[in-house]
Every structure is written in C-alpha cells, then in structure tokens.
Amino acid sequence: MSSTSENTIELHGFNNLTKSLSFNMYDICYTKTKEEREAYIEYIDEEYSAERLTKILKAVTDIIGAHVLNVAQQDYVPQGASVTYLISEGPIVEVPTESFEESPGPLPESVVMQLDKSHITVHTYPEYHPSEGISTFRADIDVSTCGEISPLKALNYLIHSFDTDIMTIDYRVRGFTRDKEGKKLYIDHDISSIQNYIPEEVQDEYDMIDVNIYQAHTFHTKCKIKEFDLDQYLFGYTKDSLTHEEAKEIAERIQKEIDEIYYGKNIDI
Template identity: 75%
Template sequence: MARKPETRRRVKLHGFNNLTKTLSFNMYDICYTKTKEEREAYIEYIDEQYNSERLTGILRTVAEIIGAHVLNVAKQDYVPQGASVTVLISEGPVVEAPAPAEPLDAPAGPLPAAVVISLDKSHITVHTYPEYHPDEGISTFRADIDVSTCGEISPLKALGFLIHSFDTDIMTIDYRVRGFTRDIKGRKLFIDHDISSIQNYIPDEVKAQYDMIDVNVYQEHIFHTKCKLRQFELDNYLFGYTKEKLTPEEQRNIAAQLREEMDEIFYGQNMKRKP
C-alpha cells in the first residue's frame, strides 16, 4: 500500500523556483454501440457532455485547486468530433494580465470542444478524442489533460478532482519534475517535495475501485500509474438499453469484447480473442 505524502519543511531559495512539475492525466470511457445509429448517438452524447464550455469549467476549477491564476483561455470545438482547451496560468497575480480570449469562430453544425488555459510560465490543456471500431460495436472516448506548473504550486493537488470529473474505465497518469532550482547557498534542488508514487495522491475510495500498476524511475523523478476499473457490470456499457434485451449468448459475447478492449488499452497491446 502506498504511503501517505509527508510534510516537508519549506526550503529558502536563491530566487524563483524554476522546477517544472507536469501531471498528465489520460482517461478512457468504453461503450458498446451495436448499430451505426447508436455509435452516432454516443458520439453526439460525448460531444455534448464534454464540450469546450464544460471543459473550460473543469480546467478553471483545476487552476483554483492548485492555487494558480488564470491569465488566458483558448478553446475550440471540432468537426466532426472532439474538443480542445488551453489555459495559461501563473503562480501569483500578474499586473495587467490579458483578459480571457474570446472563443474562436466555428463553422455551423455540431462540434466537439477543445480548451486551453494559459498561465504565466505554466499551462493546463485538455483534448478529447471520441472514436469507434470500424467493424465491431466498440466506441471509446479518450480525454488527455496536462497540467504543467512552475514554482511551488503542485498539479498533484487537482488529481482527485480530475478523476471525479470524468466517467473513467481506464486511467493512465504520469507525473514528472524537470529542471532544478537553488537554495540560498547555491546548491541545486532537483525536486522540492517527497513522493514515492502517484497513488499517494489518489483518494482511498478511488483506489479501492481500480487495479493499479506503478512504473517509477525515482532517480529521474518520473512516476507512472495505470488504473483499470475492477467491477464490471454490462449494463454500464450499453448505450440506450439494458442487458435484458439481449440473449445470454449476446451478453457473453459483448462482455468479452468490452473486457478485451479494456485489457488492450490497459496493457498497451493488441490481444487475440479466444474463439
């Protein structure tokens, strides 16, 4: 079991904290869509649920949680699907900071969303990727969120909120500290906080729901955690109907396809389904 993060005495620095801390949060939502109409309805549902407006709200909350100030927001909905948002942020208030950018003009028709929030030397971004299998009934929604900060603010503070903001079957989380800063004696500091695993920052009730694998390179300050939902209930993966409308054989076949999709994403390799 991962130990709790320890408190650490503040270190006096020579100047600005130049360490760059980057959290990459990658999530997948899996769904079974039997027909073309179901696939299109699922994509439309995802685009509505995670459009640029809602994504912007999520990223603004992330900035608030980590104690950053939003300087600029850029967002875009795409055709035929997907969205992006980028947010520029700063560790402290900035004099004469630019006002949030106006949304870009978009062509007519349904659009996915993209949002970018910019910070002073720091940023938060999210990109969404709805897609589906060309032959089988699997549809997948992926969202990639990156929170990169300079200074003392830590993106790890927002990890619990990000997890709760998405309906997640698979999560891949990366955290890395780059660069160095100096104390008042000129000694280099390559990390300014204690961490043994990203799991230290995942709420206990969330950890109880997922199988997790860690791959960490401690000497490089690189931390990687993969999570796969433990409990499988077929009704949670059917779009617009329940398993009672399926024969027992259909239920088994669909469950096998869904489990295989989740395993392939979790382990990062294609698997040949047993006959």
C-alpha cells in the same frame, strides 16, 4: 522561500522546478449500429463540450491557486474538443504544510498556493472500432506548473470529473532550482507513488500498476476499473434485452478492449 514537508529552504531567486501531470482517461461503450454509434458520439460531444471542459479546467486553476491569463477553446467537427489555459502566479498566502504531503487534493474547494507561469490543456478524442461495435472516448489533460505546489493536488478533482474505465497518469519533475549556497535542488517534495494522491475509495474501485523511475523523478500509474457491469457499457438499452449468448459475446469484446488499452498491446484470444 521554498517549503518542504520537513523544513523551509531559502532559495537563490525563485523556485523554477517544472512539475507536469498528464492525466489520460478512457470511457468504453458498445454501439451495435451506426445510429447507436452516432448517438454516443453526440452524447460525448455534448457531455464534454469545450464549454464544460473550460469549467473543469477553471476549477483546476482554483485548486492550484493560479491566475488565468488567457483561455482558448474549440469544438471540432465532426467530434472532439480542446481547451488551453495560460496561467500565472496567483495570490500568495500562507502555504498549508499538508500541501506537500502525499495526499489527495480537494474537491474542488479553492486552495491558493504559490504558482509561477504555467499552462493547463485538455483534448478529447471520441472514436469507434471499424467492425467490432466498440466506441471509445479518450480525454488527455496536462497540468504543468512552476513553483512550489504540485499539480498532483488537482488529480482527485480530475478523476471525479470524468466517468472513466481506464486511467493512465504520469508525473514528472524537470529542471532545478538553487538554494542560497548554489546547491541544485531537483525536486522539492517527497513522493513514492501517484496512488498516494488518489483517495482510498477510488483506489478500491480500480486495479492499479505503478512504473516509477525514482532517480529521474518520473512516476507512472495505470488504473483499470475492477467491477464489470455490462449495463454500464450499453448505450440506450440494458442487457435484459439481449440473449445470454449476445450478452456474453459483447461482454468479452468490451473486456478485451479494456485490457488492450490497459496493458498497451493487442491481445489475441
């Protein structure tokens, strides 16, 4: 059986729709010297080590009700980490109706829902600008599920797990399943925007743009932090230690970096 927000549809076989969530986040930092840059990269590698990322993905599996089959994790030299979870259908319980509504998921209390074979991966990419004193940390998380539950229910927890200036979020539904009469079903839940799965208090912190292709069941949302506080982008010191001119120049560099990533293009000033 496959539940929707309005009714219950009896399927021919099982629900084999594939739903994929790609969560891409960026953290920006100003690192003036080589020592600052190396210290920032070291901090990121420690804060988002393979061990910490594994714990984050384990919480995601709990939220979507998955059973872990295999875990592969790796810290890389000189920097970065990757974790891959191979997961399968977890215990099946009565599925709450609200799970099919466009609403944020839990933080991170276990919500057990029907799930078929799938996977969750995360890769991190710390890097730095060759001359502008800008260091950037990027993390890519992919949650791919088959079955009734949408991986969008894990989005709220993922947002709260990372300190992020920019988020790029993609959601796609692929394949089809069939009802008892053989009619193809290409999506099994209503969705108008990924933003509906993000809590209002988080939405208030970001400027957001949607680019959706409803006919193809493809949804895209970009988010950029609204408030700019230079102290949040300085590693190991505050803006009080800078001259007014230095603070202004650094702020312009950081804001340019944020805008370029958000809009996906180089900006000439």
